Amino acid sequence: MGTFLITGATSGIGRAVALQLTENGHHVIGIGRDESRGASLETESNGRATFIQCDLESADEIDHLFAHMKEQGVKLNGLFNNAATFGRPGTPERLTSDAYTEVFDVNLHALNTVTQRAIPFFKKGASVVNNAAIVGHVKFPPMLAHYAASKAAVVALTKTFAHRMKGKVRFNAVCFGPVDTPLSHKLYGGETKFKEAMTHHFRGHAALPEEVAPTVEFLLTDASSYINGQAITVDGGYTLS
Secondary structure, three states: OOOOOOOOOOOOHHHHHHHHHOOOOOOEEEOOOOOOOOHHHHHOOOOOEEEEEOOOHHHHHHHHHHHHHHHHHOOOEEEEEOOOOOOOEOOOOOOHHHHHHHHOOOOOOOHHHHHHHHHHHHEEEEEEEOOHHHHHOOOOOOOEEEHHHHHHHHHHHHHHHHHHHHEEEEEEEEOOOOOOOHHHHHHHOOOOHHHHHHOOOOOOOOOHHHHHHHHHHHOOOOOHHOOOEEEEOOOOHHOOO
């Protein structure tokens, strides 16, 4: 069984992946900001998940995280870079540099920093999965230019790391379509509005986090050993419309 580091592990897709992995006997180090949600994750995973509070917008907190892991002698089989923010939506001609900075600090810079810090902890054959989203790959909503740009950068960074590591560590991105999470609800102005919008999806509703978690688990483990440097769309056909 392996040990996996997950950012944004206390809700949505991150939580679902953490519970999927622990259910199958793996150990998870879950990163987040909310201590109560972290405690809930530890309880629900029957102690196979360990929560560590860390604000990824703080380089000092990231450094502290990895210093703690080093003290504990942690070795990683994989990393799921899941934490992200939509920022504040706006038309591309009006988005400010501050709006871009807010999104890129979390979605790209923190992801890159965590990945860099994690490399010395990886066992041979480890795997990194980055949450890139369809908006950075094939579908570009006009009100989320900064978010889409950050996710496109994640796809490029994923492929660059994959080439650099030459298979010693695999890197893949997953480009999710709409998933029923608190972050998605917030973007649409509430859960009711989100679900109303998703009636236009091919199957009439968005994915549950538990539906997409197995894809991440597959990419994190040796079952996907010949998949490397790819951006894989998981959206139930959403981008066909």
